[in-house]
Amino acid sequence: MHTLKIAASIAVLLVLIITAGIYTNHALLSSSKKLEAHIIKIEEASKSEKWASAKEQLDMANALWDNTEGAWSVLIDHIEIDNIKELFVRTEKYIETQNQSMTLAETAALKQCISNIPKKENFNIKNIF
Amino acid sequence: MLIIFVRTLILYGIVIVIMRLMGKRQIGQLQPFELVVAIMISDLAAVPMQNTGIPLINGIIPIVTLLIAQVTMSLIAIKSTKARSIICGSPSILIRNGEIDQHMLTKEMYTINDLLEQLRSKNIPNIADVEFAILETNGQLSVIPKSQKRPVTPEDLSIATKYEGIPLDLIIDGEINKKNLCKARLDESWLIRELNKLSVKSPREVFFASLDSSGNIFCQRKNDNHKEEAT
Numbered sequence: 439m440h441t442l443k444i445a446a447s448i449a450v451l452l453v454l455i456i457t458a459g460i461y462t463n464h465a466l467l468s469s470s471k472k473l474e475a476h477i478i479k480i481e482e483a484s485k486s487e488k489w490a491s492a493k494e495q496l497d498m499a500n501a502l503w504d505n506t507e508g509a510w511s512v513l514i515d516h517i518e519i520d521n522i523k524e525l526f527v528r529t530e531k532y533i534e535t536q537n538q539s540m541t542l543a544e545t546a547a548l549k550q551c552i553s554n555i556p557k558k559e560n561f562n563i564k565n566i567f
Numbered sequence: 568m569l570i571i572f573v574r575t576l577i578l579y580g581i582v583i584v585i586m587r588l589m590g591k592r593q594i595g596q597l598q599p600f601e602l603v604v605a606i607m608i609s610d611l612a613a614v615p616m617q618n619t620g621i622p623l624i625n626g627i628i629p630i631v632t633l634l635i636a637q638v639t640m641s642l643i644a645i646k647s648t649k650a651r652s653i654i655c656g657s658p659s660i661l662i663r664n665g666e667i668d669q670h671m672l673t674k675e676m677y678t679i680n681d682l683l684e685q686l687r688s689k690n691i692p693n694i695a696d697v698e699f700a701i702l703e704t705n706g707q708l709s710v711i712p713k714s715q716k717r718p719v720t721p722e723d724l725s726i727a728t729k730y731e732g733i734p735l736d737l738i739i740d741g742e743i744n745k746k747n748l749c750k751a752r753l754d755e756s757w758l759i760r761e762l763n764k765l766s767v768k769s770p771r772e773v774f775f776a777s778l779d780s781s782g783n784i785f786c787q788r789k790n791d792n793h794k795e796e797a798t
Binding site for chain 2: 444445448455511512517
């Protein structure tokens with residue numbers, strides 16, 4: 439009876455970990471897609487030199503990032519968080535100075551950084567090894 | 568600095584809980600797979616303690632995973648003797664019927680010097696006094712001396728002995744252990760009377776008091792090396 443209780447507790451713990459793992463992967467993918475959508479809009483606005491629109495999209499992306507950052511800090515290395523924050527700051531300055539080439543470069547790097555996060559946390563052979 | 572302090576406390580608490588959940592044997596004599604787990608847990612806890620860039624969950628999840636793996640292995644070992652022999656190994660007899668098994672010594676990579684050292688630590692300086700020496704799965708050497716060389720027991724001398732049970736702790740650091748008083752079918756008023764006989768006014772003055780199966784009380788006061796015994 440005692441061993442049955444232990445086995446059941448271990449099974450519950452295992453299910454909790456697997457469920458939490460699946461949920462966090464899904465949450466990371468979902469929030470990164472939302473951020474990427476805003477960054478794509480920033481890119482498009484920069485290409486058309488619509489700097490006010492680019493700034494507006496950046497502010498929305500920043501607001502979304504502020505909400506997302508807390509949850510991501512618990513799950514991923516803080517250095518990745520710091521990198522993303524740095525890219526946001528640089529993008530903001532390039533938009534302010536209306537520097538198209540640098541804005542596009544920074545938004546490309548930001549998109550890459552953000553899309554890498556769920557890829558790194560994905561459950562696959564490449565990430566396991 | 569405070570971040571590291573708090574993270575260390577959190578991980579320390581988690582490791583203590585995990586080690587307790589793994590069972591008493593984890594803290595005492597370790598099987599090889601238990602030793603591996605203990606070492607891994609300490610390393611896993613140490614990394615996020617020092618590096619605030621690593622999320623705490625990256626230390627906690629592996630430690631919990633090791634708990635799951637460890638308990639599962641232990642359950643399998645309990646249920647299956649074959650699995651137990653694979654996971655834990657089997658004891659090896661190094662001295663059988665007074666004769667050293669040289670083949671087993673080589674197989675276990677145990678030198679004769681190691682064997683003699685272990686025998687001396689068991690207060691058996693002369694290997695000729697050993698009937699059986701068994702190398703257990705946790706690395707400890709169990710020694711069965713020859714019947715003529717073992718300590719004499721009352722049974723050998725046909726001496727009748729009284730039952731000797733476990734002494735019960737009655738007071739630890741001034742606190743009365745009511746559960747043990749109940750086990751001994753005694754009460755606090757009895758205890759206070761007995762303490763008064765030893766010139767102790769209150770249980771609060773007592774550092775440690777115990778009752779053995781013959782009814783003798785051992786009592787030592789706090790901040791005092793004055794030891795009392797009463798029958």
